[in-house]
Amino acid sequence: MGVQPLAGAIGAPDRGPRLFRAGDRRSTVISTVSTVAFVGVLAAIFFLAPGSGVVRHDFFSGTHMWRAFIGNNREGLPGIGTAILLNIKMFLAAEVLILLLALVIALVRQSSGPVMFPLRVVGTIYVDLFRGVPLLLVVYMIGNGVPALNIHFLSTQLPPVYGTAALVLSYSAYDSEVYRAGLNSVHRSQTMAARSLGLSGWTSMRYVVLPQAVRNIVPPLLNDFISLQKDTALVGVIGAIEANQAATIYADNQFNYSSYVVAAILFLILTIPLARFTDHVIRRDRDRRLAGALV
Amino acid sequence: MSETRDVSTAAPPAIPAVRVEALHKSFGPNEVLRGIDLGVDSHEVVCLIGASGSGKSTLLRCIDLLEPIDSGRVVLWGNDVFSDPKLDQNLVRRQIGIVFQSFNLFPHMNVLANVTLAPMKALGAGRADAEDEARTLLGRFGLLEKERDYPDRLSGGQQQRVAIVRALAMRPRVMLLDEVTSALDPELVAEVLDVIRELAGSGMTMVIATHEMGFARDIANRVCFLEDGLIVEDAPPSELFRAPADERTQRFLRRIIDAGRL
Numbered sequence: 424m425g426v427q428p429l430a431g432a433i434g435a436p437d438r439g440p441r442l443f444r445a446g447d448r449r450s451t452v453i454s455t456v457s458t459v460a461f462v463g464v465l466a467a468i469f470f471l472a473p474g475s476g477v478v479r480h481d482f483f484s485g486t487h488m489w490r491a492f493i494g495n496n497r498e499g500l501p502g503i504g505t506a507i508l509l510n511i512k513m514f515l516a517a518e519v520l521i522l523l524l525a526l527v528i529a530l531v532r533q534s535s536g537p538v539m540f541p542l543r544v545v546g547t548i549y550v551d552l553f554r555g556v557p558l559l560l561v562v563y564m565i566g567n568g569v570p571a572l573n574i575h576f577l578s579t580q581l582p583p584v585y586g587t588a589a590l591v592l593s594y595s596a597y598d599s600e601v602y603r604a605g606l607n608s609v610h611r612s613q614t615m616a617a618r619s620l621g622l623s624g625w626t627s628m629r630y631v632v633l634p635q636a637v638r639n640i641v642p643p644l645l646n647d648f649i650s651l652q653k654d655t656a657l658v659g660v661i662g663a664i665e666a667n668q669a670a671t672i673y674a675d676n677q678f679n680y681s682s683y684v685v686a687a688i689l690f691l692i693l694t695i696p697l698a699r700f701t702d703h704v705i706r707r708d709r710d711r712r713l714a715g716a717l718v
Numbered sequence: 719m720s721e722t723r724d725v726s727t728a729a730p731p732a733i734p735a736v737r738v739e740a741l742h743k744s745f746g747p748n749e750v751l752r753g754i755d756l757g758v759d760s761h762e763v764v765c766l767i768g769a770s771g772s773g774k775s776t777l778l779r780c781i782d783l784l785e786p787i788d789s790g791r792v793v794l795w796g797n798d799v800f801s802d803p804k805l806d807q808n809l810v811r812r813q814i815g816i817v818f819q820s821f822n823l824f825p826h827m828n829v830l831a832n833v834t835l836a837p838m839k840a841l842g843a844g845r846a847d848a849e850d851e852a853r854t855l856l857g858r859f860g861l862l863e864k865e866r867d868y869p870d871r872l873s874g875g876q877q878q879r880v881a882i883v884r885a886l887a888m889r890p891r892v893m894l895l896d897e898v899t900s901a902l903d904p905e906l907v908a909e910v911l912d913v914i915r916e917l918a919g920s921g922m923t924m925v926i927a928t929h930e931m932g933f934a935r936d937i938a939n940r941v942c943f944l945e946d947g948l949i950v951e952d953a954p955p956s957e958l959f960r961a962p963a964d965e966r967t968q969r970f971l972r973r974i975i976d977a978g979r980l
Binding site for chain 2: 612613615616617618619620621622623626630631634635638
């Protein structure tokens, strides 16, 4: 036993949280019927509700949706289709910075030795602070406070920069805890084996512990990034013309909320692929563990 | 290299490779080692026997500087390794190979990467050199065709042999083996013991904690029986197994014989 890799385990039928699972024809029929019935009930509630007509006009007007999407320069209406690009930019920039900063905070907090004591205290305070304060308030305080400080270039940036900074501060505090959980998930015997070979503490961390830790935390990190994509909408409150802010401007000018639906759809288009990708990674990870456990 | 002191070149050959003096070690209120004295000469094979919890593993880890000690001395090739603050502990560990009961291979690296990591990152060897040497060692222990496999694809015996090769790749001057066959299925024990026999034959200095009494009798120059954190008896295997002097050793061996393990 144990000598032969179990080829069957690798190609074993997947029972994961998939949307569509291979089954026999009967279950396909049943799931089709129940889906149609379910959608039908929802549609009936929507179309038969007393205010259905108003809602359809105020929230789902095709004309308004199109106009909100492309915007109108002469009327001072920013297009949501363009504004969402700012969300994407802020998300991408914040994501890279969060991954780096959170790792640094986690390593500092995991460090040992009296020399690192002050840094450990700073790390703890940082995490307590930025995990405890609502992100919206951080956005307000950074976006309005830092310009007011009047420090040279620090105070002359545009709102998206302050907003991204706020996202980084808040999410790096959260994700440093994810990293820390990942580092703790690697058994102490791995460090001991690395040190016994004469590798230094840092080299052991870099080549032995960290790669295993990161593997374990890819799913929770991806999950946080789905959340981060949406939270870029909060940066609108300090005047960045991102999708949510563009939708608000349109709604306030045209007295029609279809712009919000446009923004919502665009956010869904961003987040759903990442959500599916996260599912995929979790499933692959579990299969890998199962295969490993069987050998 | 002139700044950092190299324990391998500092001592003339007459000095014992490993000398442990009055070693005490506690984990919290639990005193695991209660005054261990042990000397191991170069090319000598010393087996540590005794019940689980008698302190064998802790002793080996203290010798490899993996656990801080409470009091006493560990002297390697004439260097008192715990009391000398200038001594680079990493440098000491590079010259001691230790193999654990649970293998502790790096699961995210294939066999070749497991073996070459320390030579490359601790000794600064080039990749080509490190891989050449790793392949030589893997070939010597019948693992050459496994170099691209990940640890979870190997049997326990193969994993343990890779762990031994990984330690040997650092060209250690002494090998510490901590119950290396205890986690193996019975039919896989022999292949690992054969590897250790070959090492002993090549003149490797070894300290081996083991439950394999027959193996200890065959391979050891000396056998130490530990009980409650003390070395109760230290004698050549012919004496210790045939005519143990201490009453506690007699009791332990009687239990082993009754269990059919000797």
